[in-house]
Amino acid sequence: PHSRDLAGVKVVVSAGPTREYLDPVRFISNPSSGKMGFAVAEEARDRGADVTLVTGPVNLPDPPGVDVVRIETALELRDAVLAAARDAQMVVMTAAVADYRAAERSDEKQAKVAGDVTIHLTPNPDILAELGRQKGDRVLVGFAMETHAGVERAALKAQRKNADFILLNYPTREGTAFGGDDNEVTLVRPDGTSEAWPRLSKREVARRLLDEAARVRQKAES
Numbered sequence: 001p002h003s004r005d006l007a008g009v010k011v012v013v014s015a016g017p018t019r020e021y022l023d024p025v026r027f028i029s030n031p032s033s034g035k036m037g038f039a040v041a042e043e044a045r046d047r048g049a050d051v052t053l054v055t056g057p058v059n060l061p062d063p064p065g066v067d068v069v070r071i072e073t074a075l076e077l078r079d080a081v082l083a084a085a086r087d088a089q090m091v092v093m094t095a096a097v098a099d100y101r102a103a104e105r106s107d108e109k110q111a112k113v114a115g116d117v118t119i120h121l122t123p124n125p126d127i128l129a130e131l132g133r134q135k136g137d138r139v140l141v142g143f144a145m146e147t148h149a150g151v152e153r154a155a156l157k158a159q160r161k162n163a164d165f166i167l168l169n170y171p172t173r174e175g176t177a178f179g180g181d182d183n184e185v186t187l188v189r190p191d192g193t194s195e196a197w198p199r200l201s202k203r204e205v206a207r208r209l210l211d212e213a214a215r216v217r218q219k220a221e222s
């Protein structure tokens, strides 16, 4: 089902980490490399889609032929994804969004003090869930990283966020997920059905992800 099967389809992909600043020079983040999301964006582009890639800070160049929006914080990611998603038919959330941000971001560098400090964190909005609440006929795809009870938790997550499916990965498998060129994921649907895929390149995972998204779209149309 490849070649130009996504011609005329608008796809939004989020990638990479977010940075949640405590002050101008310090932030909370995670080691997401962005490779999975960039692979999805490139694969969708090669299949003819009109692609917007919203990415946090990563060491990857803009893929040619893709509309790239660079953001830093979860709130910026939210604005960019929601704006791009308005006229999109598929949204793939691979970004490793920080769950919390500083309740107050200082405009000045915080001086070191003697002893312990307490940082007050406040939850970030869940962008995938927000898209799920205004789903329309968009296909919504999420990722999840779990260390245990992965399939059940991912199925519940897909239900709760109203996603069509979630790709579950494990942070502990060597050479996969964070930073690696390969990924080993399990496709999990909200009805609890799942498919464990073998270890594959992130590009091949992207191919299968888009095959599944295209199937969901066809089913909804028929």
Ligand code: C5P
Pocket (backbone or CB within 6 Å): 074, 093, 094, 095, 096, 097, 098, 099, 124, 125, 126, 127, 128, 129, 141, 142, 143, 144, 145, 157
């Ligand atoms: O709940 P959890 O963070 O495990 O969900 C992961 C999925 O939800 C990913 O697809 C991620 O991009 C998305 N997400 C989001 N907004 C958040 C947190 C996660 O869209 N604030």
